[in-house]
Amino acid sequence: MADTAQMQVSDEVAITIQNMNKWYGTFHVLRNIDLTVNRGERIVVCGPSGSGKSTLIRCINALEEHQQGSIEVDGTLLSSDLKNIDKIRSEVGMCFQHFNLFPHLSILDNLTLAPIWVRKTPKKEAEEVAMHYLEKVKIPDQANKFPGQLSGGQQQRVAIARSLCMKPRIMLFDEPTSALDPEMIKEVLDTMIELAEEGMTMICVTHEMGFARQVANRVIFMDAGQIVEQNEPEEFFNNPKSERTQLFLSQILGH
Amino acid sequence: MSDTHSQSVAFVRTEDVPPAPPPANATGPVKWIKDNLFATPANSVLTVIALLVIYMVLSGTLPWVFNGIWDSPSLAVCREMLNGESGACFAVLTERWNQLLFGFKYPSDLYWRPALAFALLFVAAAPVLFFDLPRKILIFTGLYPFIAYYLIWGGSIFTPLLALAGFVAGGYVYQRFVKGSFAVGFFGAIAAAVLVWTIGGFIIPSSEITEGAMQSVQSRDLGGFMLNMMLGVTCVSLSLPIGIALALGRQSSMPIIKYICVVFIEFIRGVPLITLLFVASVMLSYFFPPEATVDLFLRVVIMITIFSAAYIAEVVRGGLAALPKGQYEAADSLGLDYTQAMRLIILPQALKISIPGIVNVSVGLFKDTTLVSVISMFDMVGMIRGPILASTEWNGVYWELFAFAALLFFIVCYGISQYSQWLERRLATDHK
Numbered sequence: 166m167a168d169t170a171q172m173q174v175s176d177e178v179a180i181t182i183q184n185m186n187k188w189y190g191t192f193h194v195l196r197n198i199d200l201t202v203n204r205g206e207r208i209v210v211c212g213p214s215g216s217g218k219s220t221l222i223r224c225i226n227a228l229e230e231h232q233q234g235s236i237e238v239d240g241t242l243l244s245s246d247l248k249n250i251d252k253i254r255s256e257v258g259m260c261f262q263h264f265n266l267f268p269h270l271s272i273l274d275n276l277t278l279a280p281i282w283v284r285k286t287p288k289k290e291a292e293e294v295a296m297h298y299l300e301k302v303k304i305p306d307q308a309n310k311f312p313g314q315l316s317g318g319q320q321q322r323v324a325i326a327r328s329l330c331m332k333p334r335i336m337l338f339d340e341p342t343s344a345l346d347p348e349m350i351k352e353v354l355d356t357m358i359e360l361a362e363e364g365m366t367m368i369c370v371t372h373e374m375g376f377a378r379q380v381a382n383r384v385i386f387m388d389a390g391q392i393v394e395q396n397e398p399e400e401f402f403n404n405p406k407s408e409r410t411q412l413f414l415s416q417i418l419g420h
Numbered sequence: 421m422s423d424t425h426s427q428s429v430a431f432v433r434t435e436d437v438p439p440a441p442p443p444a445n446a447t448g449p450v451k452w453i454k455d456n457l458f459a460t461p462a463n464s465v466l467t468v469i470a471l472l473v474i475y476m477v478l479s480g481t482l483p484w485v486f487n488g489i490w491d492s493p494s495l496a497v498c499r500e501m502l503n504g505e506s507g508a509c510f511a512v513l514t515e516r517w518n519q520l521l522f523g524f525k526y527p528s529d530l531y532w533r534p535a536l537a538f539a540l541l542f543v544a545a546a547p548v549l550f551f552d553l554p555r556k557i558l559i560f561t562g563l564y565p566f567i568a569y570y571l572i573w574g575g576s577i578f579t580p581l582l583a584l585a586g587f588v589a590g591g592y593v594y595q596r597f598v599k600g601s602f603a604v605g606f607f608g609a610i611a612a613a614v615l616v617w618t619i620g621g622f623i624i625p626s627s628e629i630t631e632g633a634m635q636s637v638q639s640r641d642l643g644g645f646m647l648n649m650m651l652g653v654t655c656v657s658l659s660l661p662i663g664i665a666l667a668l669g670r671q672s673s674m675p676i677i678k679y680i681c682v683v684f685i686e687f688i689r690g691v692p693l694i695t696l697l698f699v700a701s702v703m704l705s706y707f708f709p710p711e712a713t714v715d716l717f718l719r720v721v722i723m724i725t726i727f728s729a730a731y732i733a734e735v736v737r738g739g740l741a742a743l744p745k746g747q748y749e750a751a752d753s754l755g756l757d758y759t760q761a762m763r764l765i766i767l768p769q770a771l772k773i774s775i776p777g778i779v780n781v782s783v784g785l786f787k788d789t790t791l792v793s794v795i796s797m798f799d800m801v802g803m804i805r806g807p808i809l810a811s812t813e814w815n816g817v818y819w820e821l822f823a824f825a826a827l828l829f830f831i832v833c834y835g836i837s838q839y840s841q842w843l844e845r846r847l848a849t850d851h852k
Binding site for chain 2: 226227228247251252254255257258259261263265266267268269270278279282283311313327328331
């Protein structure tokens with residue numbers, strides 16, 4: 166199990182964030198963020214609520230606008246140019262806390278929609294790809310149901326499969342297990358671990374510290390809009406340097 | 421209780437209780453009546469009072485209806501035939517049937533034309549209303565407005581053909597350029613359509629083509645329930661897309677578009693429809709150049725359409741607001757552009773939520789078409805209040821005429837309501 170953490174990380178840069186700042190009105194929500202993510206890295210972002218961790222990863226695919234600094238994804242600089250934004254979004258997959266499946270479409274249509282309309286894939290081919298990923302997340306038999314008929318864990322796995330159908334080079338996870346019952350968390354985490362083993366570049370906001378230990382090659386701790394500490398998971402958990410990290414870890418691991 | 425032991429907490433089931441039918445006194449009509457009509461003394465009193473009221477209403481109206489006279493040339497003759505007994509003079513309906521349906525000026529030998537247009541309406545509307553039908557019928561739906569225009573108004577076939585050509589040219593230009601930029605496609609399409617109409621307008625009257633011409637009917641000769649149906653169908657089908665566009669415009673991040681939509685919606689909603697109709701019938705001619713004659717029917721259609729479009733816009737805005745933000749974000753994160761996200765993700769869900777509100781506006785609009793009678797258009801109510809009640813034969817027949825009008829409107833409105841409930845059930849995918 167622990168060998169996932171020693172998986173190859175390439176020298177190629179996937180995401181560069183330089184001196185990035187963001188405000189909500191006058192509230193300084195992200196302060197001087199500098200972060201470089203190499204291809205194949207698996208990064209877990211943790212921190213107390215309101216620390217800006219979700220906002221950070223939502224800036225990477227421009228769901229939130231940043232006001233200062235630069236974000237470069239896959240060599241494309243994120244600007245207000247809509248063409249650039251659409252290009253980055255189709256390369257970066259995202260999974261949300263509340264899944265955000267399209268309730269009016271069947272599971273299969275949820276998966277094929279973006280490939281057909283954005284990538285202009287022929288319908289038949291898109292369906293084959295969709296079935297491939299549904300098998301990968303182990304629910305091919307649900308293809309013709311609607312999202313409302315699935316359990317939370319199944320819905321989140323469909324959401325992951327939906328992102329994968331776009332063949333993204335980077336995956337962002339925004340607290341993917343926070344809205345799930347305990348027995349469903351494992352099935353979603355298993356899917357994510359499998360994805361990590363295949364070498365997907367991942368940034369994951371989560372409180373699943375077991376997942377972080379097992380999969381991440383870097384853990385980032387954020388507080389009050391800043392990156393407070395980052396380290397390899399062993400060091401991060403066993404030997405946190407900052408007081409705020411120690412406090413946070415004692416609170417979430419304390420019981 | 422029989423297989424639990426009250427003394428001990430531990431319990432293991434050894435035998436399943438087999439399912440059994442309910443006892444006889446828990447089912448059946450007697451049980452239903454006892455539960456629902458005579459459950460308590462107060463309930464019984466209310467039941468008896470309600471039955472009495474129903475009896476009184478029916479004992480008054482049923483003889484009147486069944487004793488009705490269906491064949492008589494005038495009210496006086498009808499009263500004579502009734503000889504003091506209670507009874508309706510439905511003869512006015514049979515005698516003035518055509519006037520009630522088509523108005524009193526539509527040439528009687530041409531009644532088959534609007535009747536055919538009405539029959540074809542069902543074919544044209546079917547694929548829009550029932551999306552399980554083959555999509556190819558939609559081609560006919562697209563052609564229907566031009567066919568219906570030609571059938572009802574007659575005249576040269578080149579008028580609807582030219583209008584169609586304009587739309588085809590516009591559609592072609594839009595298809596060609598929309599990939600580059602939506603604005604270029606949209607305004608290019610309008611320019612192309614106007615160009616075709618202008619050029620066509622120069623060619624056709626000069627050559628005075630009479631081929632393919634049917635006897636032409638003026639707009640002021642339209643009337644009766646036909647006029648209500650024409651206004652209702654035209655205005656509903658125009659105001660829905662305009663309303664959706666206004667609702668999206670109101671949410672736009674472009675301030676100019678946003679404020680144009682807000683001002684338009686708020687202004688139109690703040691004005692009574694009847695004021696707008698008077699504007700259409702009297703005031704608009706002051707604003708047009710003296711030689712321009714914009715058809716009264718068209719002016720009324722424009723006014724009713726913008727009026728209900730403003731209401732539909734607010735209904736659709738409610739639907740848009742009810743969608744979780746996550747749906748927009750999911751669509752964005754998959755790389756869908758604005759048009760795709762709206763068309764594939766947001767609008768299908770928002771419109772589904774808005775169905776009851778849209779149907780509400782549509783039913784209201786359909787009934788409001790009777791308001792045109794106050795600007796001297798002879799729609800069904802206009803016909804009843806004007807030519808029929810003013811005639812010497814039928815002066816004084818109120819109940820029969822207005823009950824008939826109410827019945828026709830009820831049938832249409834109830835049909836719309838039933839359709840919308842079917843549609844809601846058909847589209848319910850969330851709690852299957």
